[in-house]
Amino acid sequence: MLHIKNLEATIDKKHILKGLNLSIKPGEVHAIMGPNGSGKSTLANVLSGKTGYETKGQIQYNGESLNDLSTEERAQKGIFLAFQYPLEIPGVNTNIFLRTSLNSVLKAKGEKELDTLTFLKLIKEKAAELGIDEKFLSRQLNVGFSGGEKKKNEILQMKLLQPKLSILDETDSGLDIDALRIVADGVNSYKNTENAFLIITHYQRLLDYIKPDYVHVLSNGKIVKTGSADLGMQLEKTGYKNLI
Amino acid sequence: MKQFYDFKIEKIKNLSSKDKNLRKKNLEVFNKNGFPNKKDEDWKFTDLNKILSQNFKNIVNKDFSLKNKKLELIKEFEHNYISLLNGKLISSNFSYEEKNKISLENYNYNNKIIFDKKNSLNFLNDALATGGFSLEISKNYKLNKPLVIYNHFSNSLKETIVNYKNLIILNENSKLNLINYVNESIQENFMVNTIENIKIKKNSSLSNIFINNSKCNGYFYKYIQSNLEKNSNFENYLFSSGLKFNKIDIVVNFNEEHSKSSIFSALNLNNNEHQEIKTRINHNSPHCQSFQKIKDVLSDESKGVYQGKIFVKNNAQKTDAYQLSRALILDGNAEFDAKPELEIYADDVKCSHGSTSGSIDLNSIHYLKTRGIPEKEAYKMLINGFLIETLEKLAEGKLKNFLIKKLERQINGY
Amino acid sequence: MKTEDLKNTKEYKYGFTTEVENIRSPKGLNEDTIKFISNIKKEPKWMLEWRLKAFNRLKVLKEPDWQKPKYPKINYQDLYYYSAPKSASNKPKSLEEIDPKILETYKKLGIPLNEQKRLNGIAVDAVFDSVSVATTFKDELTKKGIIFCSISEAIQKHPELVKKYLGSVIPLSDHYFATLNSAVFTDGSFVYIPPNTKCPMELSTYFRINASETGQFERTLIIADKGSYVSYLEGCTAPMRDENQLHAANVELVALDDAEIKYSTVQNWYPGDEKGVGGIYNFVTKRGACRGKNSKISWTQVETGSAITWKYPSCILQGDNSVGEFYSIAITNNFQKADTGTKMIHLGKNTKSRIISKGISAGNADNMYRGLVDINKKALNSRNYTQCDSLLMGNKCGAHTIPYIKNNNATSTIEHEATTTKINEDQLYYCNQRGLDQEEAVSLIVNGFCKEVLQQLPMEFAVEAQKLVAISLEGSVG
Structure with a gap:
């Protein structure tokens, strides 16, 4: 599904990714772990097509090069990024945002856009699954939401847009244990043989709930070690120091 | 001349x-x-x-x-x-x-x-x-x-x-x-x-x-x-x-005493339009509240100006006055000028103002784009959200819906 | 500060007069006065011509009247434009040659000019009325190629630098008081820091008005060449007199590529008595040009004195990536009036400016922040942040905030915030409950209110400034 070859990324003259290689097949869950400043969030940003980065190398997604696609085109093709810090957007109603987003994705796929009533029914269902109060949906997007509420909102969007590749950028940060469980359940319930996940995290904690098939250690812009789920647990004990 | x-x-x-x-x-x-x-x-x-x-x-x-x-x-x-x-x-x-x-x-x-x-x-x-x-x-x-x-x-x-x-x-x-x-x-x-x-x-x-x-x-x-x-x-x-x-x-x-005044403004300007708002709030009596919220979105060669003065007389204790002006400048030839002014002679008051101007937040645009929303839509959405906030205090109903429609029409072009 | 200390300082402690024999120009503003000044300073011809050009320009300029603090009309023909202690008419070559009375004056002001006695390594240029009487640590600075001397000396010894930079930031015909200064300036400091040099000590000028019926018109020019750094301090006092005295100074700063100038002022001119009689009119033009890329100019001012203060230390951000800063505390009590602020003119790309202004008003005083932030069309990716806070003590005084904000650019951001408050009753109560009396508590809280600015000052000045803040608000709570 995703093949990254020799990916380099530079921003503001800082060379951050220095030749990263990664392959993800449908149905797989990959975790990327690494210390602060190793380039984890940069990888998420580059995959989502954020502007401002100078990149080199290849990113192939379902046989197509991502390099020339805009952020929204990538999203429409099924790449989803759950943000580490979801943005607060004052004045924009959450419901309207979600509907616009879903309809843009449906339209790009050539599917029928949803009318207001069908959409409301769908969103209420999805919100209920995640234990999100309906009232949130009529509030301004992420404005005044707690850390946990913002993260739940990200997972809600994931379940709504039904992406093929979901990138979760430090989704566990700032979550208490209950919220963490809800988020993990949300992810697990969406997992199937066609969807893949790339989970970016600093700690093992989230991986106790979402079992990865592979764990990669990112350090200084490169993947320095790849292993099974055990690697994450090992890191939790020994820290990154011994590896990098 | x-x-x-x-x-x-x-x-x-x-x-x-x-x-x-x-x-x-x-x-x-x-x-x-x-x-x-x-x-x-x-x-x-x-x-x-x-x-x-x-x-x-x-x-x-x-x-x-x-x-x-x-x-x-x-x-x-x-x-x-x-x-x-x-x-x-x-x-x-x-x-x-x-x-x-x-x-x-x-x-x-x-x-x-x-x-x-x-x-x-x-x-x-x-x-x-x-x-x-x-x-x-x-x-x-x-x-x-x-x-x-x-x-x-x-x-x-x-x-x-x-x-x-x-x-x-x-x-x-x-x-x-x-x-x-x-x-x-x-x-x-x-x-x-x-x-x-x-x-x-x-x-x-x-x-x-x-x-x-x-x-x-x-x-x-x-x-x-x-x-x-x-x-x-x-x-x-x-x-x-x-x-x-x-x-x-x-x-x-x-x-x-005990009166209130609020001024909300939402302007979306383009071409070479020039719009200006000037407010002068004279707090001549105690216990009054005033509030101004001015928002401009400026494209092309348009110009938005806000001059707002809050004056508080020395007997107008317990005055509560707040003023905010914010502008989004979308093009290099657009301009926003502001003169938010305070003149205060009473000490037991709460008076403040803020004024910001600058480009649209590109991180927010990115966020919307990662959800599949095309760039142009994303801009409109943010502009709409930015302006529509001024209607927050207005009671829900047909009139409010009418105003929201008109505002959207301004943003989408006549 | 202890209560006894406060009592001791209740009155303006710099209000004494020094009895020295003076040489004065004839009264009045005319070509003869200008020639007198130029002649007594043995200036070259170009300098006199420059002054006369300014004087001709002055004839057509009008005294500005847009400012808020109004003042009675000044009779410019009834002032002395030059007054110098006779003993200093030829600048003394060493401290031994300085009139002991003047040395004593500076000692009383807390500025001993005797280098041996000084531990804190600050080089001082002392200006007494119209002339510079002493410059300390000169030798040490010369070794590094740093020029620190009076402007009169610089005109004689470094004419190429003076010619190149004098009037390059504040043009001859800028506005009435600046032009007046250009015509009749008498002395002031000159600083040149050579490329890639960090000035090893704080440079400082101490201004003293002593003689009566005399205006002080000093001129300061500081040039930081490529990659250099200098921190410069300025302090001012004057005797108590029931007449108003005019102080119209010009200060020009030029920072070239990668250079930084930090300019700090503690202004404590005589403010007049509690009925508003007497005091200095402090009408000063201060302007810095960040001419080179990556240059930085930072103004810090603590304005507690003067009957009327009227000044806007400004930055012209010409070089790409240049930075301008303005940190200000203005305290007005009794009948003092302050109209102060800054201008940040963004011309270069990626330029940044920051303005922090704290105004405190007590008694019948009026305190005004007036500022301009102007981001030019070409100043892409520039930023300004402004914060203006006012504190009012009582309801006979006023606080006024007039910012002018111009953003002409879709990639630049301006943020401005302003608040007006009084001293928080709960904070006062808390302090009282911990055993502080009212004045101590106020002094503590006000110092807290000003902290962001105070911490910009060099150590020795910061302590002085904190005391000044407390003294200036004497008797304002009750």
């Missing part, structure tokens, strides 16, 4: 000799000072004289013959209305209200009011004004439906100035929602210079909304002076957009 205007009192019919002399004196004052420029502190960022001289060859005043104009009524919500053509009252309808509770007449020019002595446009109005109305709401009467003032202008206004005055009185314990509505698409350049005098008596409440339905080549200046008695409330919503030049100049005088 070549003289680009020629105003004559003689063109106004049926004046008493006393009135004529008074008007002549006012015109002399105007002619001496001319249209305002940047030397005038109240026009710090705008040379109106230059703007007019570049767009007009010879502005004149006229005596208008009254013709009826077919009204296109707003269908979205039920309302009473007053219809003005070139500032003159031509029809009205208060079918939703009790009889004898509302008095509407032509403005009586015998009632002289003293306005801003430094304002040359006020002098020009004093010299040339004809038409306008006096509206008075009876004690203890709250209107059932909003009142729309349809402002129409005839096509023959090329290079012409229209001056008029309005008087609005809300007697004790009354309530009125006013909507000032301009629905013209005149392509010729013309000017409108209005003075509005508003008196809000004890326990009364006025909401004043300005909105335009279409673009036209008008150059408008409106000076509003309001005097508030105890426990009164004065709300303003300024969405008027689509004029070539527009300046709304609002003075709020808190003359007694």
